[in-house]
Amino acid sequence: MITLQIENLSKTYDKNTVVTDFSLEVAKGEIVALIGESGSGKSTILKMISGFEKPSAGSIEINNETVCSKQVFVEPENRQVAMVFPDHSLFPHLSAEKNIAFALNKHSRSERKRIVNQMLQLIGLEELRKNKPHQMSSGQLQRIALARSLAFQPKLLLLDEPLSKLDVMLKKRMREEIKQIITQTETTTILVTHDKEDAFVIADRVVVLKDGVTQQMDTPEGIYFKPKNEYVAHFFGRVNTIHAERNGKGYNTPLGCIQAKENGECCRVLIRPENLNIGQQSDDAIPATITKITFYGQQKELQLQLCESQQLITVVIPNYEKVNVGQQLFCKLNTEELTSWAMV
The missing domain is CATH 3.40.50.300 (P-loop containing nucleotide triphosphate hydrolases)
Known part of the structure; x- marks a missing residue:
């Protein structure tokens, strides 16, 4: 009714x-x-x-x-x-x-x-x-x-x-x-x-x-x-806005290839900070330098600069992880649970 x-x-x-x-x-x-x-x-x-x-x-x-x-x-x-x-x-x-x-x-x-x-x-x-x-x-x-x-x-x-x-x-x-x-x-x-x-x-x-x-x-x-x-997207939380270009399978970005259904040659891809993981060096991990750390109680928010593209991105990590401004980390997309959407 x-x-x-x-x-x-x-x-x-x-x-x-x-x-x-x-x-x-x-x-x-x-x-x-x-x-x-x-x-x-x-x-x-x-x-x-x-x-x-x-x-x-x-x-x-x-x-x-x-x-x-x-x-x-x-x-x-x-x-x-x-x-x-x-x-x-x-x-x-x-x-x-x-x-x-x-x-x-x-x-x-x-x-x-x-x-x-x-x-x-x-x-x-x-x-x-x-x-x-x-x-x-x-x-x-x-x-x-x-x-x-x-x-x-x-x-x-x-x-x-x-x-x-x-x-x-x-x-x-x-x-x-x-x-x-x-x-x-x-x-x-x-x-x-x-x-x-x-x-x-x-x-x-x-x-x-x-x-x-x-x-x-x-x-x-x-x-x-x-x-x-x-x-x-921005009203309900932080997002990383990243330039992307079409390839045969999706879009190339400074963080790797992202699957998307858009048809344009260039677009912006928006990615939540929680869809980015910090880990060890690997073939699909992107080196980045910490430029800012913000403490939010249960979490820390890191601003990273990707070493190759100079793109600034935001990620979140548990508060118990010890990091410092200027430290180099390796950033990787969590593609299994990726919350992203592309816009031409």
């Missing part, structure tokens, strides 16, 4: 187009992340889905009901859509349980109590039911905000940068908790974020946006291992 159907959605402000022909289908219970830089149009799309913004063109259906088209516009309060903001937007004078119960006015008192208890149990904060927002941590506040949004069983949950104001350690824990809570309730969800880890951990599918245009829509694995263009 399709919960959300968006077709050719566009938004223009004073001749400035911020979203262009955006289309998306989201199945019931699926979590889809919209990701991109500031100004990519992701938050504008969220506002159009919720009804806070009117599209310039296109249509939106929620549970097979048209909520927005050229002829129809359903107001936000009638769309059965819930939204969670980065600042929680909880009432400071109300307790946790009363914040959750706020959207349940149409329910009986006993039903409200049952739903609130269910939500507090779901987020693991039953003991904090009487606490007011100022008595809770940022992570607890975010869970209360999520519980309040889920309490009235929305058709669609919209998360607008829900983790952007949390510290690194708390974000890591909250990603997993949010994913678990949404999955348990089988709530169809759209997540807007600029953080690739948020998208990869929480979402089933990821939509990459640039200047209001969809660059790629795929699973997290598909986005990372098979990006469709350079923008997507």
